[in-house]
């Protein structure tokens with residue numbers, strides 16, 4: 215479904231990704247794990263068309279997308295829930311979700327049904343639909359960020375560190391919903407520093423270090439790998 219081939223991404227003269235390749239097949243949850251600054255966010259922003267490549271290619275369902283504009287990439291069915299949630303603080307939960315419905319759709323075009331689908335996944339959002347986003351807890355804001363991304367009816371969902379700053383119990387609940395979203399037919403590329411959680415929910419994983427993929431495998435094998443255990447699972 216998604217093929218990232220030998221991409222290089224630079225910020226000025228800093229090389230953030232070098233010869234980076236990974237793929238996501240339809241139906242999978244694939245995770246990119248790695249420490250601060252490894253290049254995880256850069257990878258997702260490249261897929262979304264927010265950063266230019268200096269080498270390599272990205273294809274979605276066989277079509278090159280690395281030369282396309284971000285809004286055209288959204289239209290193809292790729293949604294991005296960014297690092298740090300980025301919900302609109304002064305808008306309500308319901309308004310945030312409405313804004314997630316892709317711009318070319320008319321307001322009446324089943325947006326209400328899509329909002330109800332998000333509420334079914336995250337009942338807490340329904341209870342708080344009239345609450346302003348800034349006043350929500352970190353976990354609730356993360357639910358909102360994921361819900362807003364789902365409003366574009368994506369086939370591929372990019373999630374950047376959904377666990378960031380959340381208590382372990384909340385992270386577990388959120389990851390149950392991420393698995394559920396996948397079961398409902400959405401393919402997921404999940405970026406995480408929380409390697410234990412990410413490797414528990416994903417089918418395959420890639421380890422990024424200093425802008426390079428240094429390891430890739432099924433998640434069961436990654437969990438047993440000495441490098442992953444020592445540096446990322448605290449074993």
Ligand SMILES: Nc1ncnc2c1ncn2[C@@H]1O[C@H](COP(=O)(O)OP(=O)(O)OP(=O)(O)O)[C@@H](O)[C@H]1O
Nearest residue numbers: 225228230248249250251252253254255256257407
């Ligand atoms: N806008 C920018 N300008 C310059 N350098 C940047 C910029 N954004 C990221 N970088 C650099 O690119 C590298 C990769 O950053 P990136 O944000 O992709 O890492 P990350 O794996 O998402 O880290 P974290 O876990 O902290 O979110 C880092 O060295 C970072 O300093």
Ligand SMILES: [Mg+2]
Nearest residue numbers: 254255256297
């Ligand atoms: Mg990041």
